[in-house]
Amino acid sequence: MRTYADAGAEAGRHWRATITAAQAGDRQALDELVAGWLPLVYNIVGRALNGHADVDDVVQETMLRAVGNLGSLRDPDSFRSWLVAIAMRQIRDRARRRTATRLDESTAPEGAADFAELTVLRLQLEGQRREVAEAVRWLDDEDRQLLSLWWLEVAGELTRRELAAAVGISRQHAAVRVQRVKERLEVSRGIVRALDGACPDLREVTARFSGRPDSVWRKRLARHIRGCGYCGDTRENVVPAERLLVGIALVPVPVGFTLSLGLGGKSAVAAAGSASVGWSAKVLGALTKPAVAMTAGATLAAGGVYVAVQTPDDPPPRTAAVPTAASTTAEPPRPPAPAASPSASPSPSPSPSATKKKAVYGSVVDAVDTAPDPDTPPGALPHRPESGITSTGGAHAVMNHRGDAVTLSGQGYVLVRWQISPQYRAGSLVPPAWTGLEGRLFHVASGGGRRMDDPTSATDTTATGMGSAATGYAVLPAGTQQMWQNEYFYVDGSVTLTVNERGADYGVSVFPSTWDAVEKDILTGPPAGAGRYGLVRDTGGDDTPVPQYVTRDTPADPATVPQASRVPA
Known part of the structure; x- marks a missing residue:
């Protein structure tokens, strides 16, 4: 006899398969995905705004972002929570935009449907x-x-x-x-x-x-x-x-409600409740490629670790990148591939002071590295002690707005996952700041299959993972460490990570992680279709780089933390 649990499990398998197919460029699967999840988004936005005239715009923006960033979703099982988080962000963004010219939100304006009334009538x-x-x-x-x-x-x-x-x-x-x-x-x-x-x-x-x-x-x-x-x-x-x-039940999407998903000035309309959704040529052009070709980039450093080492008496380094010998492999690494972005610069030779002086914790500042050959696996990842990490944001903290923060305490690994969306708001990036550090903090590895300055596709070397001529660009400050989709850190003590979003639209998700998860991520390379292998930065000692924008102080504005900040031992 078929039970409710069986039906739920079958539905879960169906949606996992649909999401995976849509990420791979299946048009029919994408149509089904949008039509199937539109009612949930409509109910969340409609009830949150009580049917305000902005509901249509917020729903459209939510679905547009979900379609545009579908390739960045690693786990199909998390699609619903991911989609709901996007919807809530659009609702909050809309509220901030209207603060300066505050209107009476207590009732729907003329021409808009009061959602409470819709709920009563339609249900x-x-x-x-x-x-x-x-x-x-x-x-x-x-x-x-x-x-x-x-x-x-x-x-x-x-x-x-x-x-x-x-x-x-x-x-x-x-x-x-x-x-x-x-x-x-x-x-x-x-x-x-x-x-x-x-x-x-x-x-x-x-x-x-x-x-x-x-x-x-x-x-x-x-x-x-x-x-x-x-x-x-x-x-x-x-x-x-x-x-x-x-x-x-969910309140049905109104008859005649249209969803226009457009890019590059072209749009397509999906009638509510329809099993078929039309798409612009621009959208189809992106979605017929595998999802890996659509996600923000990541890149690898040919099995090497790039750090700059100096004693507390030395001035902080700016952009010097020194390959250490800690992660060299038995097989000589291939030469790095040319950088995919003008922001990536070649690594200079190590300075005499960097090779002769003993590394002191806190004197190491991460630096720019070049885009390596994607086929070269990383070196070994040292295994540091893990007693566990607690996070004020729980197992999955989502931070989308300037000032959002999470405090991490304990001893273990932490994943910071990036989502940059210059197509929604272009400009330069001010990376998050690590403040109030007690103990030690290292930048141990980078992963996620792509680096942020990787080409959007193998054939289009003019478009980058951080943007293109069609979507706008996000620009890193000069000398800033290139970011990967997944950045891994090791915490031994406590520290607070604060979002400094200005300019380009971005968000980060923070997960307490494990050494096993880090190693699995950085070793998932081209054979599995992830794009690139990951990068090991950890030397196993105090000369492992500390993150940029880190301080033991707690400034009033974390965005003022110096990029090449020095951390006293």
Whole structure:
């Protein structure tokens, strides 16, 4: 007999196969992917914005980003949480853009559909379920954003882990936030009940009420209800919201809702609910190539480790890159391939001071390396002690905005995964800063199959993984260490990583990792179709490079940390 669990497992296998096929350039799979997940995005955005006219734009931007960055998704099982995180970022970005010219968000403007009303009508909600839907109008923007996810969690469309990842907080913190929203939702439910009632005193209180929910009237009405025997008298049992929402369906995407996914000035329209999605030639041109040809780049250093070593009395190095002997292999490495980007510079010969003086921890600053031959595997990765890493962001901290931060403590490896999107906002990059360091921090390896200045495709050497003429460019400051899609660090103590996003749009995900995971990543090279092998930077000693932008201080603005910062032992 086929069970619910069997059906769920079968659906999971289907979507994994669909996502993998779409990443490989299958048009039909991509059509199915967009049509299948559009309702989830529409419900999240619609409820978070309560049907504001910007819903269409935010949904479109979310799906456009998801399609454009699909090749960067390494694990198909994480697609849903990845897509939801993109949607939440677009919602927050929209809120920031509107801060300067704040409009009345408490009700939908003319021409927009109130999402609470859509929920009631399209799902035919009655009684207390209708009451919950209408109560959402009384919540503040931030509460509505979280409620848009919690509603879907209770309805069985999201997990708590996915909710926490989308908001960028730990599951414990998510539990606290959700509980607060539930309490405010219950207050709002009381307001809806009271306004539907016949309390004579409430009529006087609401004589000047325009009918548009806002925070001032919410507080005023809640105060009345608390002191009113009529409005506060619940003659029927009030069912908790989570019990009312269990198994509730997604609000159908409105008939006539269109999704335009366009690049380079060309667009294509997907009718809501349609199994077939049209695509512009620009989109198809990118998606008919394997996903590895579409993701941001990574590159390898011919089995060598590039560091610059100096004692505390020496001035900080700028761009010198010295190959050390710690990771040489028995087979002589091939000469590095020409750099794929003008920003990559050849490595000079080691200076006498660098080879004669003993390395002191904190005197080592990472430096620029050249793009190596992709077929050369890396040297051995030293195995440092691992007692475990704790992160204030949990197992997967997603940081998308300037000022977002995560503190890492313990002894072990950490993965920082990059996602740079210059096509959405081009400009220069200010990399994240490591601040408040206690103990030691090393930059031990780079992986992910691609370096950020690799060509977007094997045949197009003019377009780089960080951008192109069609999408815009992201530019690193002169002398900055070239970044890979996956950057690995070793923490022995505690340190805080803070996003300094300015100029180009970027985000980073931070995962506590293991030596085994690092080694597996850097050894996954061209034979497996990942693009390039990874790069080992760890020498096993104190001459392993420390990251750029690192300090033991905690500056008010982490973006002011010097690029070639020196870290006293």
